[in-house]
Amino acid sequence: MQETAVDPAAAGDPGPGLLRGFARVVARDLRLALRQRGDALLAVLFFVLTAMLFPFGIGQEPNLLQRIAPGVVWVTALLAVLLSLERLFLRDYEDGSLELMALSPVPLPVIVLAKVTAHWLTTGLPLLAAAPIIALMYGLPAEGYGILLAAMALGTPTLSLIGAVGAALTLGARRGGVLIPLLVLPLYIPVLIFGVSAVDAQMAGLSARPQLLLMGAGLLAAIALAPWAAAGAVRQAVE
Amino acid sequence: MRFAGRDLGCVRGDRAIFAGLDFDLPAGGALVLSGPNGSGKSSLLRVLASLLPPAAGQLTWDGQDVAADPEAHRARLHYQGHHEALKPELTAAENLGFWAGLQQPAGGAVHDALNRFGLADLAEQPVRLLSAGQRRRLSLSRILASPAPLWLLDEPSVGLDARSVRTLEAEIEAHRAAGGLVVLATHQPLDLADQQELSVADFPPAPVTADDDPWAGALW
Numbered sequence: 001m002q003e004t005a006v007d008p009a010a011a012g013d014p015g016p017g018l019l020r021g022f023a024r025v026v027a028r029d030l031r032l033a034l035r036q037r038g039d040a041l042l043a044v045l046f047f048v049l050t051a052m053l054f055p056f057g058i059g060q061e062p063n064l065l066q067r068i069a070p071g072v073v074w075v076t077a078l079l080a081v082l083l084s085l086e087r088l089f090l091r092d093y094e095d096g097s098l099e100l101m102a103l104s105p106v107p108l109p110v111i112v113l114a115k116v117t118a119h120w121l122t123t124g125l126p127l128l129a130a131a132p133i134i135a136l137m138y139g140l141p142a143e144g145y146g147i148l149l150a151a152m153a154l155g156t157p158t159l160s161l162i163g164a165v166g167a168a169l170t171l172g173a174r175r176g177g178v179l180i181p182l183l184v185l186p187l188y189i190p191v192l193i194f195g196v197s198a199v200d201a202q203m204a205g206l207s208a209r210p211q212l213l214l215m216g217a218g219l220l221a222a223i224a225l226a227p228w229a230a231a232g233a234v235r236q237a238v239e
Numbered sequence: 240m241r242f243a244g245r246d247l248g249c250v251r252g253d254r255a256i257f258a259g260l261d262f263d264l265p266a267g268g269a270l271v272l273s274g275p276n277g278s279g280k281s282s283l284l285r286v287l288a289s290l291l292p293p294a295a296g297q298l299t300w301d302g303q304d305v306a307a308d309p310e311a312h313r314a315r316l317h318y319q320g321h322h323e324a325l326k327p328e329l330t331a332a333e334n335l336g337f338w339a340g341l342q343q344p345a346g347g348a349v350h351d352a353l354n355r356f357g358l359a360d361l362a363e364q365p366v367r368l369l370s371a372g373q374r375r376r377l378s379l380s381r382i383l384a385s386p387a388p389l390w391l392l393d394e395p396s397v398g399l400d401a402r403s404v405r406t407l408e409a410e411i412e413a414h415r416a417a418g419g420l421v422v423l424a425t426h427q428p429l430d431l432a433d434q435q436e437l438s439v440a441d442f443p444p445a446p447v448t449a450d451d452d453p454w455a456g457a458l459w
Contacts, residue, residue: 024340028329035328096322103288104341105314239291 021106022114029118039087040122044130047080051134062139069138070148070199074192076134077127077152078159082184084123085163086177088115089234093171099238108231116157116164116227124156140199147202147212151195154215161219161226162187168233190218240266240388241301242287242420248295248444249282255444256282258295262437264422267415269431272424274440280424281321283439284391287422288318316389317342323378327367331358331377334366339384352384353377356406372398383410390414392423404429 033040051072055065092098092115101111131152132145140148166184170176198211241264248258256279264270272280285291287298289309298305305312325334335349353359356376366374375398382390390411396404408430411421415431423429 021341024337028337031333032326032328095326096320096324097326099290099320099322100318100324100338101341103290103313103316103318105310106341107310239285 018106018110021104022110022117025101025106025111025114026118026121029115030121033118033122039084040126043080043084043123044126046083047076047127048130048134050076050079052137055137065138066140069135069140070144070196072138073131073134073148073152074155074195077131077156078188078192080127081123081156081159081163082181082188084119085167085180085184088119088164088167089171090167090176093237098171098234102235102238108234109227112164112168112230112234113223113227116160116230119164120157120160124152124160127156128152141203144199144203147208148199150212151198151208151215154212154219155191155195158191158215158219158222159188161222164230165226165233168230168237171234171237191215194218240418240420242299242389242422244287244293244296244298246296247283247286247293247298249279249286249291250294251282255294257439257442258444260296260437260439260442262435264420264435266418266420268420269411269415269434270420270422271429271431271434271436272422273426273436273438278438278440280439281393284318284320284393284422284424288316288391289313290318314342315387316391317382317385317387318391318393319379319382319395320393323374324381325366325374325378328365330363330365331369332362334377335381335384338381342385342387349384352380355383355410356380356403372400372403375399376403379407388419390419390421390423392421392425394424394426396425396427396429 054068054072058064058068089098092101102108104111128149131148135145135148163180163184166180166187169183170179173179194211194215198208198215201211202208243261243263245261247260249256260283262270272283274280282291286293289298289305289312292306300312300315324338329337331353332349335352339349339352350359350362353362356379358373358377358380361369361373361377366377369377379395382392395407399407404427411423411429411431415421421431
């Protein structure tokens with residue numbers, strides 16, 4: 001009685017299917033980002049311009065700028081990521097793509113992870129590339145660069161993953177874009193603290209290893225949990 | 240193949256939409272949902288697509304509970320809602336190729352599907368340059384680009400010209416002839432052979448009585 005009928009779509013190896021579904025969503029989102037470059041550029045421009053404002057506001061003492069450099073890079077990067085979170089799901093939600101994705105045979109957490117990957121490639125990676133420019137403007141000593149980039153490489157994907165949960169939860173809410181920072185910012189604080197203290201430790205001649213390990217652990221935890229949480233929120237939104 | 244629902248109920252927000260709805264659709268069958276606006280046709284289609292969990296009752300495919308294996312159910316259906324799910328920046332072929340590839344790992348018959356809705360010449364055009372009717376046809380051709388036995392169509396003929404409506408009817412009939420199932424909601428009668436009709440308005444939810452209402456006994 002319990003024999004399942006052989007379903008043409010369900011037959012075949014599920015492993016490569018998952019990977020292919022993941023790759024297709026990443027490729028589509030990257031292509032969309034490439035066709036409307038403005039959105040992706042906005043985050044980097046915001047990052048660079050905001051960071052440039054601080055010296056005007058607080059004066060140009062080299063010692064002071066050097067000391068606040070890691071903090072400025074991290075805070076502005078975090079705000080730039082926040083700014084870009086709304087576009088992660090909103091357009092797909094509004095034009096019905098998200099509900100078709102929820103109906104596709106590819107599991108929704110895999111699709112969410114693919115969208116987050118594309119988001120990081122179009123937001124986090126450019127921020128990572130622009131960070132040395134800001135560090136240079138602030139006169140960060142040479143030994144700080146490596147750690148700053150390593151910390152950002154571990155921290156920015158975490159920001160995208162946590163942000164995806166916030167972006168998914170606010171789908172369908174009026175003025176959801178305003179709600180996202182309220183939900184997400186408190187969760188960003190650990191990334192900020194360890195990201196800044198990794199660079200500070202290096203500059204003080206200490207090892208930055210503990211901070212980097214903690215950030216790596218945070219990233220792994222976010223990869224393990226955030227796609228499922230965001231997928232659950234997306235399912236609620238398309239109900 | 241047999242798709243059936245028993246005693247289905249649906250609640251949106253705090254309002255019951257319908258209750259006690261039954262249907263039974265054999266292979267090759269077409270179920271046409273009718274009823275006035277707001278009677279719950281779209282909600283029923285969303286329940287059938289497993290986007291919305293039914294508040295009561297059970298859906299079965301070949302006698303097996305759909306809720307037991309939602310992924311298998313999603314793999315066997317195409318859902319066409321009110322949204323077109325098209326990206327204006329991508330070309331018609333790119334839009335279709337993405338959805339076909341997501342539905343079927345090997346990718347689907349994109350150009351054949353475009354051809355059948357008369358869109359072959361527009362394959363490389365960005366969707367933002369298409370007219371509303373062409374976008375609608377492109378959206379419908381998505382269900383032809385990869386095979387799935389169950390089609391759930393919400394007002395598929397809205398915005399189509401007479402010729403495209405005939406194409407749609409022919410594609411639905413061809414799908415049924417191959418053993419496929421169709422459930423569709425429409426206000427514009429489509430010419431389909433021996434279709435089952437179901438008026439969602441015939442299954443009103445039971446009125447809330449004082450016994451069911453948790454607030455009825457409140458003291459204010």
